[in-house]
Structure formats: structure tokens, C-alpha cells
Amino acid sequence: MLSAAEIEIVGLSLKVALASVLFSAPLALACAYALARIEFVGKSLFDALVHLPLVLPPVVIGYTLLLLFGTQGVVGGALQQWFGFTFSFRWTGAALAAAVMGFPLMVRAMRLSIEAVPAKLELGARTLGASPTRVFATITLPLAMPGVVVGVLLAFARSLGEFGATITFVSNIPGETQTLPLAIYGLTQTPGAEHAILRLCAISVALSIAALVASEWISRRARARLGIGAGGVRG
Numbered sequence: 014m015l016s017a018a019e020i021e022i023v024g025l026s027l028k029v030a031l032a033s034v035l036f037s038a039p040l041a042l043a044c045a046y047a048l049a050r051i052e053f054v055g056k057s058l059f060d061a062l063v064h065l066p067l068v069l070p071p072v073v074i075g076y077t078l079l080l081l082f083g084t085q086g087v088v089g090g091a092l093q094q095w096f097g098f099t100f101s102f103r104w105t106g107a108a109l110a111a112a113v114m115g116f117p118l119m120v121r122a123m124r125l126s127i128e129a130v131p132a133k134l135e136l137g138a139r140t141l142g143a144s145p146t147r148v149f150a151t152i153t154l155p156l157a158m159p160g161v162v163v164g165v166l167l168a169f170a171r172s173l174g175e176f177g178a179t180i181t182f183v184s185n186i187p188g189e190t191q192t193l194p195l196a197i198y199g200l201t202q203t204p205g206a207e208h209a210i211l212r213l214c215a216i217s218v219a220l221s222i223a224a225l226v227a228s229e230w231i232s233r234r235a236r237a238r239l240g241i242g243a244g245g246v247r248g
Contacts, residue, residue: 015212018187019196023216026192029104030172033112034119034165041116041168042161045123046149050132064117074113075181082109082182106183107190111175115168122167126160127153163228170224173217193217 015023044063048056066074082089082100092098100106130153138148154161176194183190185199197213200206 015216016209019209019213021188022191022193022196022213025104025188026173027220029108029111029192030169032105032108033115033172034169036108037112037116037119037168038161038165041119041164042123045120045127045164046153048120049124049127050153063120066114067117071114071175071177072181075110075178078106078110078113078178078182082106100183102183102186102190104183104189107175107179107192108172110178110182111172112168114175114178115171118171119164119168122160122164123157126157126163129160130156159231159234162231166224166228166231170221170228173220173224 047053048060048063053059078100080086082092084090084093084099084101089100092100100109134152134156135148138152139145143151173192174194175192176198179190179192180195180198185191185195187196191199193213193216197210197217200210200213
């Protein structure tokens with residue numbers, strides 16, 4: 014049976030993960046569409062910047078967020094001065110760190126799904142007089158929706174496991190920024206906390222597996238609907 018403190022940790026982790034994907038999904042979709050359908054100067058550099066969190070140490074991302082969104086940062090200082098809002102040492106900062114770390118996974122899945130949409134369908138709709146916005150809303154997005162959902166689920170699972178950037182940016186504060194990975198890390202330094210660690214590890218694994226299984230199920234359903242085999246070839 015979970016204690017009240019453990020329930021709070023799980024609830025905070027879910028809140029942070031959910032907020033991170035809701036915040037980043039629209040921007041990820043816009044980036045994915047730009048990379049999949051638009052040619053522009055500096056596209057390769059833009060692509061590299063989008064995927065940078067995948068290869069940089071998480072602590073570097075966390076420190077960068079601290080410099081930008083901390084109370085003394087360029088963006089964070091302005092937000093606090095003008096709107097009284099701060100990311101530092103709050104759960105919103107944990108959500109921001111999780112969003113940044115999960116962003117490349119979301120963009121990648123969405124981009125591949127958009128690229129799989131036959132361009133001739135979009136071209137035909139434009140030939141009939143549909144605006145680019147209407148083509149995207151009525152053709153591209155519905156056909157790419159399985160990939161969009163998969164991207165969101167993958168980013169959600171990544172957010173549940175985010176540690177390095179979060180602890181660097183917003184520290185490990187019980188009840189405010191202490192998500193599952195941070196709570197497990199804190200308990201490893203507490204004598205006699207083995208059972209609590211195992212419970213939280215089991216919950217973390219179960220939540221991550223559920224998100225990954227759901228993403229795979231959606232991906233299989235989408236391939237079956239489009240008549241695409243496991244090797245990516247239409248039947």
C-alpha cells in the first residue's frame with residue numbers, strides 16, 4: 014500500500030509529464046511540419062538544434078534552462094518582473110525541463126508520420142482551391158494523427174523518467190519538484206528505504222511500459238489502416 018507521500022510523488026510526476034506534453038505538443042507539431050514539408054535556409058541546422066537534447070548531457074540542458082529561465086536569467090527575470098511568474102524551484106520548471114528533454118522524440122514521431130502522408134493528396138486539395146491551412150487541418154493532420162499521438166506518448170514516457178535536467182534546474186524539493194526519479198534518488202541516500210525504492214521503481218516501470226505499449230499499439234493500428242507492413246512497405 015502506498016503512503017500519502019508516495020501518492021503525492023506519483024501524482025506530481027503525472028502532472029509534470031502531462032503539462033510538459035500539453036505545452037510542447039503544438040510547437041512540436043509545427044516543427045515537425047516545417048521539417049517534413051517546407052524547404053528553407055538553415056533547415057539542417059534547425060533540425061540539429063531540435064534534436065540537440067538527445068545527445069547533450071541532461072545536466073547541460075538543466076544548466077542552460079537555469080541561465081535562461083532562472084530568477085536571474087534573461088527570460089526568467091523578465092517573467093518574474095512583469096508577470097510575477099517563475100519557473101525556478103517550482104513544478105512548472107520541472108515540466109519545462111521534461112518538455113525540453115522529450116521534445117525531440119515528439120518531433121521525430123510526428124515528422125515521420127507527416128512524411129508518410131502522400132503529398133499528391135495535399136496537392137490535389139490545393140488544386141481544387143483549398144487553402145494551406147485547410148489542407149493541413151482536413152488532410153495532413155487526420156492522416157498523421159496516429160504519429161502525433163505516438164509522439165505525445167513517447168514524450169510523456171520520457172518525461173516520467175526525466176532526472177538530470179530537472180534536478181539541475183529546479184532541485185529536488187518534496188511536494189514541489191520531487192518527481193519519481195528524484196524521489197528514488199533521494200531514497201537511495203536514506204538507510205532502510207529499500208522497500209519504498211522498490212515500490213516507486215515498480216510504479217515508474219509500470220507507467221513507462223503502459224505508455225510505450227500504447228504507442229506501439231497505435232502505431233500498429235495505423236500501419237494496418239494504411240496497408241503498410243512491418244517493413245514499411247505497402248501491401
